[in-house]
Amino acid sequence: MRVLVAGIGGASLGTEVLKCLELAGTYDSFGCDVSPYAFGHYQGGTLKTFVVPADGYVEAVLDLCQRHGIEAVIPGGEEPLQLLASASKLFEHAGIWLAINAPTVVTTCSDKRRLFSRLTDLGLPVPWTAAVADVATMRNLKDIPLPCVVKPATGSGGSASVYLAASLAEARALVDGLLENGRTVLVQEYVPEDGGEFSIGTLSRTDTQLIGSIVMKRLFHAKLSVHLRSNTGLISSGYGQGLIDDFPDIRLQAERIASALGNAGPLDIQGRVRDGILLPFEINPRFSGSVFLRAMAGFNQVDAFLQSFRTGSTPEIGPVRHGFYLRSLSEVFVPKAAVKAA
Secondary structure, eight states, rough: OOOEEEEETSSSSHHHHHHHHHHHHOEEEEEEEEEETOGGGGSSOEEEEOOOOOOOOHHHHHHHHHHHHEEEEEOSSHHHHHHTTTTHHHHHHTOEEEEEOOOOHHHHHHSHHHHHHHHHHHOOOOOOOOEEESHHHHHHHHOSSSSSSEEEEESSSTTOOEEEEEEHHHHHHHHHHHHHOOEEEEEEEEEGGGEEEEEEEEEEOSOEEEEEEEEEEEEEESSGGEEESSSSSSEEOOOEEEEEOOOOHHHHHHHHHHHTOOSSEEEEEEEETTTEEEEEEEEEEOTTTTHHHHHHTTOHHHHHHHHHHHHSSSOOOOOOOOEEEEEOOOOOOOGGGGGGOO
């Protein structure tokens, strides 16, 4: 199967997906990125990579798929997911499978206002959450729990522009700053990490049948995994590492969330636990940046999703190796003459 990963920037989801494909050993892997300096061009494990223009991105990706006989495309990040999902019919008509979640799930999870409203309507436990579109709304909010998290309603993957406020005055200042940049803001209760922070990867077939799930309890011993740490609390970064174990209660709660949302692909749920209840603070309708750690553990979500589509059946998972999965950065030297050309 010839598979293209769209978006292969350094230390990104795309490069982790490429490693999952290489680990499976049954795919012809390709990659593309808008930058000639994207790490994925030089990490190996691909037959070929391409530089594609930011303008006309979708058309360029479709064209290279047709020219190179690509059968499936996996978005390597939030932005490629949004761009390609909006053009899913184009790829479908060309006989190319976009290996993504159902459009309804992508739409719901990509806007946290919509996501947390939906979770509340479904009767699922969530932290106290309020969407703020203007200054007046923030001033009129009552009983904001403190400390609280302030973040954009969209585009906050990897903890981008996520802040922790200790006081109401600080929260209002942070909200004002994001509003001035044209963002709709989410103000959310801060749940301490005392009960553990968990990253749960759930995977379902395109017909919504569950393939499996895997849980990692996150560690914060290294600054790579910490976005913000203060006397007020801790906000994790997009680089998860920690203990992969069974955690049956956490898995069951995550699977219920995925099922309620109509999950039909990869879904990554991040949350903290209070009194045994998983409180999600981020749900991404795509593979997680920890996807290769999970593949190392015995659950190669990328391979399983591609297999389920190719065969129409549910692939067997595991056994999962329980233990600690740690990560760091890696480096590569690229001679000037070897920089990827457009």
